[in-house]
Amino acid sequence: MTFSRTQQAIRFPHRHLLGIKDLTASDIEQILDLADSYVELNRQADKKQNLLRGRTQINLFFEASTRTQSSFELAGKRLGADVLNMAVSNSSLKKGETLIDTAMTLNALRPDLLVVRHPDSGAVELLAQKVDCAVINGGDGSNEHPTQALLDALTIRRRRGSLKGLLVAICGDILHSRVARSNIYLLNRMGAQVRVVAPPTLLPAHIERLGVEVFHDMRAGLQNVDIVMMLRLQQERMHGAFVPSLREYFHFHGLDYEKLSRAKPDALIMHPGPMNRGVEIDSEVADDIDRSVIREQVEMGVAVRLAVLDLLSRNLPANSIAAAAK
Amino acid sequence: MSAAGTGLPAGAAHRRSAYINARLVDPASNLDSPGQLLSEDGLIADAGANLFSDGLPPDCDVIDCGGQVLCPGLIDMKVFVGEPGAEHKETLESASHAAAAGGITTIITMPNTDPVIDDISLVEFLKRRARFGALVNVHPMAAATRGLKGEGMSEIGLMREAGAVAFTDGVHAICNAVLMRRMLSYASRYDSLIVQHLEEPSLAEGGCMNEGEIATRLGLPGIPEAAETIMLERDLRLVALTGARYHADQLSCATSVEIMRQAKRQGLPVTCGVSAAHLALNENDVGNYRTFFKLSPPLRREEDRQALVAGVADGTIDVIVSGHNPQDQESKRLPFAQAATGGVGLETLLSVALGCYHDGHVSLPGLLSRMTVNPANLLGLPGGRLAKGRPADLLLFDPGKSWVVDCKRLRSKCKNSPFEDRHLQGVVLRTVVSGEPVYIRDGV
Numbered sequence: 001m002t003f004s005r006t007q008q009a010i011r012f013p014h015r016h017l018l019g020i021k022d023l024t025a026s027d028i029e030q031i032l033d034l035a036d037s038y039v040e041l042n043r044q045a046d047k048k049q050n051l052l053r054g055r056t057q058i059n060l061f062f063e064a065s066t067r068t069q070s071s072f073e074l075a076g077k078r079l080g081a082d083v084l085n086m087a088v089s090n091s092s093l094k095k096g097e098t099l100i101d102t103a104m105t106l107n108a109l110r111p112d113l114l115v116v117r118h119p120d121s122g123a124v125e126l127l128a129q130k131v132d133c134a135v136i137n138g139g140d141g142s143n144e145h146p147t148q149a150l151l152d153a154l155t156i157r158r159r160r161g162s163l164k165g166l167l168v169a170i171c172g173d174i175l176h177s178r179v180a181r182s183n184i185y186l187l188n189r190m191g192a193q194v195r196v197v198a199p200p201t202l203l204p205a206h207i208e209r210l211g212v213e214v215f216h217d218m219r220a221g222l223q224n225v226d227i228v229m230m231l232r233l234q235q236e237r238m239h240g241a242f243v244p245s246l247r248e249y250f251h252f253h254g255l256d257y258e259k260l261s262r263a264k265p266d267a268l269i270m271h272p273g274p275m276n277r278g279v280e281i282d283s284e285v286a287d288d289i290d291r292s293v294i295r296e297q298v299e300m301g302v303a304v305r306l307a308v309l310d311l312l313s314r315n316l317p318a319n320s321i322a323a324a325a326k
Numbered sequence: 327m328s329a330a331g332t333g334l335p336a337g338a339a340h341r342r343s344a345y346i347n348a349r350l351v352d353p354a355s356n357l358d359s360p361g362q363l364l365s366e367d368g369l370i371a372d373a374g375a376n377l378f379s380d381g382l383p384p385d386c387d388v389i390d391c392g393g394q395v396l397c398p399g400l401i402d403m404k405v406f407v408g409e410p411g412a413e414h415k416e417t418l419e420s421a422s423h424a425a426a427a428g429g430i431t432t433i434i435t436m437p438n439t440d441p442v443i444d445d446i447s448l449v450e451f452l453k454r455r456a457r458f459g460a461l462v463n464v465h466p467m468a469a470a471t472r473g474l475k476g477e478g479m480s481e482i483g484l485m486r487e488a489g490a491v492a493f494t495d496g497v498h499a500i501c502n503a504v505l506m507r508r509m510l511s512y513a514s515r516y517d518s519l520i521v522q523h524l525e526e527p528s529l530a531e532g533g534c535m536n537e538g539e540i541a542t543r544l545g546l547p548g549i550p551e552a553a554e555t556i557m558l559e560r561d562l563r564l565v566a567l568t569g570a571r572y573h574a575d576q577l578s579c580a581t582s583v584e585i586m587r588q589a590k591r592q593g594l595p596v597t598c599g600v601s602a603a604h605l606a607l608n609e610n611d612v613g614n615y616r617t618f619f620k621l622s623p624p625l626r627r628e629e630d631r632q633a634l635v636a637g638v639a640d641g642t643i644d645v646i647v648s649g650h651n652p653q654d655q656e657s658k659r660l661p662f663a664q665a666a667t668g669g670v671g672l673e674t675l676l677s678v679a680l681g682c683y684h685d686g687h688v689s690l691p692g693l694l695s696r697m698t699v700n701p702a703n704l705l706g707l708p709g710g711r712l713a714k715g716r717p718a719d720l721l722l723f724d725p726g727k728s729w730v731v732d733c734k735r736l737r738s739k740c741k742n743s744p745f746e747d748r749h750l751q752g753v754v755l756r757t758v759v760s761g762e763p764v765y766i767r768d769g770v
Contacts, residue, residue: 140545144545209539210542
């Protein structure tokens with residue numbers, strides 16, 4: 001195997017991955033560097049590694065997910081782990097009421113890695129306090145979605161070499177978005193400049209204090225940017241009226257070529273998915289092979305999750321014993 | 327509890343206690359000086375500097391106060407109990423033990439129980455349960471609207487006669503403006519106080535902490551201060567319209583303090599309260615989703631906390647409450663948005679409130695008035711004063727001594743104190759209800 005784990009000697013200084021908030025720039029670099037090498041592995045015919053052989057990974061999803069769950073599953077399997085998907089539907093579980101019980105039950109199953117998605121902010125951290133294994137946040141409420149920000153960063157870095165000094169516009173439903181928060185933290189930490197562009201009703205209070213420049217107008221907000229990150233309009237979280245209609249939203253905030261023309265000519269278009277075509281993004285723009293890196297993001301998603309599973313597994317108890325014995 | 331002297335045959339012994347060597351603090355008369363106090367058959371017989379200069383009366387217990395503060399027992403105007411309906415969280419009895427340990431001799435219970443206290447039979451039930459099980463005086467606040475539904479007025483006059491001391495929907499605001507107007511008018515005829523929870527529900531819906539930077543960072547939906555101030559300003563206009571008495575149970579932000587200050591300047595018959603927790607904590611304490619700091623109204627910014635302290639200092643805020651709200655582990659060990667609201671507070675009310683005195687913002691009588699004579703006056707209660715003929719409901723405490731809040735040792739059935747493991751200053755030495763000790767600190 002040509003692939004070698006060059007960072008073997010370096011310890012990743014975290015037991016869990018709960019949010020970008022907890023990571024330093026060098027932690028982030030470490031994950032991205034390793035993820036980069038995993039991209040190559042993924043492109044080989046034989047993708048199988050045995051790094052996690054004998055390990056159990058449980059994907060615990062309290063909220064439906066396609067790409068996050070499947071890429072974590074794929075990453076775990078490629079590293080040789082036994083992967084178990086547990087979907088906990090909101091109807092069968094009276095939302096989080098038994099979260100601690102769930103943690104206790106899971107503990108008894110003795111997993112090594114636990115990937116959790118939950119509709120409530122802070123729920124993954126709460127669970128992490130109660131279980132013995134490494135926990136990876138697969139998205140909690142409107143708080144964080146760290147692996148999404150990491151895969152976005154990897155995508156950008158591979159295209160642009162570095163994040164430093166880039167001007168990035170995050171557009172759309174910032175209020176409900178964990179992706180936006182994780183990206184704001186990460187991009188700031190890595191020296192990019194961040195703008196948020198949204199109608200006032202879709203911006204949380206004092207968002208500027210997170211180190212972003214606020215725009216309400218797409219044309220002004222996209223002026224001269226290197227990266228355009230579109231967010232999904234989270235209609236399922238909209239308990240009240242935040243925008244009058246999808247038509248009006250698309251007219252003012254949907255990404256089309258006209259608005260995109262304000263950005264740099266080679267600006268990249270990103271979207272965490274799933275997309276609402278014709279709501280926040282025009283179909284043609286989304287599918288533009290010269291500009292859109294949306295499908296590349298999905299590929300990077302697997303690489304980043306491989307890197308995260310790899311790094312956290314190095315801190316698992318038995319592994320450190322084995323390492324010490326060598 | 328001792329019977330009043332009236333039933334005793336002539337010549338029978340009186341129950342007398344002499345409190346000597348005390349620092350007497352009576353907020354009602356702004357007294358703070360060395361002195362003694364005599365209680366007889368459950369009432370205060372006399373108090374003053376020169377009492378007992380001719381010697382102690384015969385056959386009386388003598389309590390040497392050691393120069394510590396002797397003041398009226400505290401009156402806590404906002405206490406949630408689990409009785410009826412959630413006795414596993416708190417009973418009147420367990421709440422009363424916590425109150426006694428906190429120097430509180432009178433608790434006012436909130437009507438948010440199951441069933442709701444919205445009927446004379448339930449008011450009587452609570453009074454009866456309290457008589458047999460509680461160490462301290464218990465007075466219920468009854469529901470202002472039937473079933474707390476915010477629609478029809480409850481039987482304010484009848485429940486007032488049965489012993490309800492005020493009317494509120496507790497954790498819900500009385501939202502309907504015309505209903506609030508009529509209720510204020512109607513209640514004034516029965517000298518009944520309407521107590522409002524300040525929260526416009528549509529603005530607060532889904533919110534679980536103060537709206538602002540911290541909520542944004544935590545990804546939690548916020549409650550803007552406007553949810554409080556809109557309701558307060560609306561109510562003040564209804565008060566101006568009706569001329570009726572009105573009490574806002576808890577302010578949480580600087581703007582509300584200023585609104586209330588102006589209203590009092592205009593002479594409106596309005597009063598307001600604050601919780602001890604809001605005088606000591608702010609939104610930063612929520613930290614990493616710490617659900618013990620999920621309160622209603624929410625903890626707000628440090629500037630707001632300071633404005634609340636200033637409101638206590640200048641008399642804008644009339645009452646300090648514990649807002650005691652017992653919640654068990656199952657209700658608090660949840661993701662923040664789903665966790666129950668509230669914290670226990672009976673045993674920390676005095677020490678936490680004393681922070682304002684220790685920090686030099688307010689005199690000791692001034693501070694204690696918010697937990698004694700002021701609520702007594704608002705609710706028409708006989709206690710809260712060190713005066714002849716008043717109930718001998720007393721509190722002896724050491725204002726300077728510090729202690730650490732050990733949740734395991736709290737007497738409340740629930741341990742959800744936002745002051746867990748904090749150092750507080752001010753220790754209750756003895757609590758007396760109707761002349762009889764209901765709490766004596768170990769080693770005193």
